[in-house]
Amino acid sequence: MRFRVDPLPLPGTYRGTAIVVDVIRATTTAALYLKAGATALVLARGAEAARALRQDGEILAGEVGGLPPEGFDLGNSPREVDGVVGKVVVMATTNGTRAVHAAMGARWILLGSLQNARAVAERAVATGEEVHLVCAGKEGQVALDDLYAAGVIGRHLQALGFFPEGEMAHLALCLAVNPPLPVLSVSEAAQALVRVGLGEDVAECARVDVHGVVPRFLGMRGEGMVFGG
Template sequence: MDARFLGIAELAEAPSVAVVVDVMRAFTVAAWAFGQGAEKIVLAESLDEALALKARHPDWVTIKDGPPAPGFDTVNSPGLLRSMDLRGRTVVQKTTAGTVGALAVREASLVLCAGFVVAEATARLLRTRACDSVTFVVTGEDGQADEDLACAQYIARRATEAETDAAAFLRRAGESRAAAELAEGVRQGVHPDDVALCLELDRFPFAMVAASEDSLMVLRRCAVPSLTDEERPRQGG
């Protein structure tokens, strides 16, 4: 598999297959939303669009980066989201990097959104689809976020090599600037467990596929075949 790792600004044209990575915290949050029962996630282009969607659909759940704000139900924190009952609900998410990255590749034939919590399922879907060329979009810090790059490189490796140890990739993510800022409270709208939740490998058994639906970019969970014992990733050493 030919893998490219690009920041959002480096996307000159729509790739055929894109994996958009935001570990801390957009797509960890998205995975938790599905884990809590959400039916779909609308990736909003702006805060105003998110609020307009909420106004038209009062039962939809709105999420944003940073501190709480009027019109938004919660913030972009897996630690806070894990206590919400989202069964059958539609979630609207707007973040600084993750949702922007997904919208930037909306013309791709296949768009996956990922973090460590869905890494193996994402890699397995790439293998199942026999993707020859994959562009990994490193969304954080103008493409320089090491937690996103580490996760992207891990998924790329797992898509082609069954024997891949996750420990070094998770260590890099844990030592990233984003992890430090979350742990130190530099960023707002943070739960104390957010970093640990973002570094939880393969917490969920599904991948997440984004596609255009009625002019909106909609993220949905996608089931993939379960792992055999021989295929399970190693985390130690």
């Protein structure tokens, strides 16, 4: 079996298993919401869609320009996931949740990060499908941090018997031989967080294989994609 790495989402092209990666920060934080006790995630394309999807008693989380939009309960920080036990989290971010919607059509959609890299690779292999690692990018541009995280996940896939296909897969694997924090720290996503005072999130996103929670797509709720652990 093979895996590919898409440096940016390619809507309408996914049929097997898609692992969506927005390591700084959406897919990292999404898994941590479930780890912290959220019952489900509803991922919206954007902030207005999230407001429309939110039901009574649900948590509204996400960011625009790195910061929580007006009226949101939480931002998109992996260091701020308390208060979600027993709650549904409706989430919208600038890049990550849009990338998840772009993966629609895949038989399986999983959310991957450095924190769950080994676990998401194992879950993907268990589907028996070829794997697409879908990098969210940053506002339409290729993101170093996502390519790096895709490479770390790809190394786990290799160890499980999968073979890289295409130049981007090999490039991501080459990036992944480096330690995580120095690579992530020079990415545009990290620098943008530093500018809004959230630079500490980068070190949290750079932690590798620290838990086994893998968000997986369960179905639609209106225009929102529902994920569980």
